[in-house]
Amino acid sequence: MDVKAIREQFPILDQEVNGHPLVYLDSSATSQKPLPVIEAIDDYYRKYNSNVHRGVHTLGTRATDLYEGAREKVRQFINADSTMEIIFNRGTTIGLNLVAQSYARANLTAGDEIVITPMEHHSNIIPWQQAAKATGATLKYIPLEVDGSISLERVRETVTNNTKIVAVGHVSNVLGTINPIKEMAKIAHDHGAIIVVDGAQSVPHLQVDVKALDCDFYAFSGHKMCAPTGIGVLYGKKDLLNKMEPVEFGGEMIDFVDLHDSTWKELPSKFEGGTPIIAGAIGLGAAIDFLSDIGMNSITKHEEQLVTYAMAKLSSIKDLTIYGPEKRAALVTFNLKDVHSHDVATVLDAEGIAVRAGHHCAQPLMKWLNVSATARASFYLYNTEADVDRLVEGLLKTKEYFGDVF
Incomplete structure (x- = not known):
């Protein structure tokens, strides 16, 4: 290199x-941006600035192709099965909150457990605190080892048949601990739980394969991986996303609106209401090209x-x-x-x-x-x-x- x-x-x-x-x-707070990313964003605003998915004119078509092309680049980068599993948003925080507000609140009841760790970023603690308060679920913590790592023995002791969600950072933003996500996912699934992964500190630095990890949800931010601020990704298994309700409502995410009821578009549109972060997504696509070339x-x-x-x-x-x-x-x-x-x-x-x-x-x-x-x-x-x-x-x-x- x-x-x-x-x-x-x-x-x-x-x-x-x-x-x-x-x-x-x-760089753990935010990475710097390379020329190809800066130029890709500049090109968008100079040459084909337009909204996406809505117009049939040339600029709108170009913008839409680049925006959806970035989604395909993300899919390949993390080895997801389908672009329907790639939800664009503002960052890791938004992705984790979407899972906590949509999936967790619809599936948790009193007596259920949410399992996390003490090393989590606030973005992977507070949403679960709020979900637990709203549903009556219990929030549990996997104890850390003396050096700040996680042992699978402790995971097995903490996760029970009452556990419905395990939420953990792939890499700690403080300790640098690289957590055994694949093994933790198996333990969670063996108990009938799902696993939600905060990938903010991992996707910029490690080769992430969501299928190999067998995670159910995986959230990360563009700005830590050479892309612009304000763009992020939530990966979710399609069958889970299909069962979830959106938490933000507006234009583009709807299929049909009547005076008293509405229906939603298919994935990923139903979770991307309003004008999306077009330039950010294009910049993320350029960042993925840059990192992949290296x-x-x-x-x-x-x-x-x-x-x-x-x-x-x-x-x-x-x-x-x-x-x-x-x-x-x-x-x-x-x-x-x-x-x-x-x-x-x-x-x-x-x-x-x-x-x-x-x-x-x-x-x-x-x-x-x-x-x-x-x-x-x-x-x-x-x-x-x-x-x-x-x-x-x-x-x-x-x-x-x-x-x-x-």
């Missing part, structure tokens, strides 16, 4: 921040090497605590002793290094870690070992600065 050539496709990386060359280590396995291998290098370098810094298992995705979450993570991020920013600091929308996990906040460096296909070295240098300067202060 030619990282130098890849970096040249990301114009934002070629700049200085606070007098230093930018080191962007916050190869997801090559991206994964590059990130594995990079995070191994980063773990070794960061572990050598005295008074720095790293959270999460040894085998992890491409991120490292840490704290410096006696220095708040926001202060760490502020000093690093002064050196041109962008990292995330705070609770990362994972407050239950922060409580489990017994911290209020952490700093996180997350890597992607455009990062290098030189970026890690700059991070280490910045952390040493942070230690020196606060050592002088205290």
Whole structure:
């Protein structure tokens, strides 16, 4: 993988921040966008901006072909059976909420169980809290191992015949834990439950095959995988989606409207009311082309090497605590002793290094870690070992600065 050539496709990386060359280590929050994606969006607005599915004029036909072409690219990228199983929306949060509001509320009753984990992003906690309150179901948590991983033994102990939904992130946005989704899906199905997967941190970095995983629903966001903000995908097995009712109503998702009743179009239209995110979907299609040309396995291998290098370098810094298992995705979450993570991020920013600091929308996990906040460096296909070295240098300067202060 030619990282130098890849970096040249990301114009934002070629700049200085606070007098230093930018080191962007916050791709878990949002990735940067390559030229092919920027150009695809620009082309849409310059050459064929039009609404989709509605007009018969040339611009509308071109826009519709590109929009639906992006859906087919998503289908191939995650190996779904049909484009009917690909629902476009605004992002992972919307996809998870759709399942919680439509499927969960229609299928749960008092005494049923929803099983999740303490490492979930708030987007994969709050919808299930609300579904449990609305239906009388019980919310249960799979206990984490000491290193922040999940053992299948604990899954088997937690999931019962009363469990109707298991909802879990494929990759933790804090710990980098890669969860055993395929095995968890089998346990869920053996008990008659479905499994809902938050793929926000996995689809950009791993080769995801929804059929091999046998997940029932899988949600992810475009903006973390080189696509624009505001576009996301919910994959769902067709038989489940067909039985679900839409939760948003309006134009395009209807088949027939009478004065007192309406009927819905077939999948995926019934879940895509109103004017869709056309430019976003086209940008997502361009991002998938870009990632596919490089190869997801090559991206994964590059990130594995990079995070191994980063773990070794960061572990050598005295008074720095790293959270999460040894085998992890491409991120490292840490704290410096006696220095708040926001202060760490502020000093690093002064050196041109962008990292995330705070609770990362994972407050239950922060409580489990017994911290209020952490700093996180997350890597992607455009990062290098030189970026890690700059991070280490910045952390040493942070230690020196606060050592002088205290």
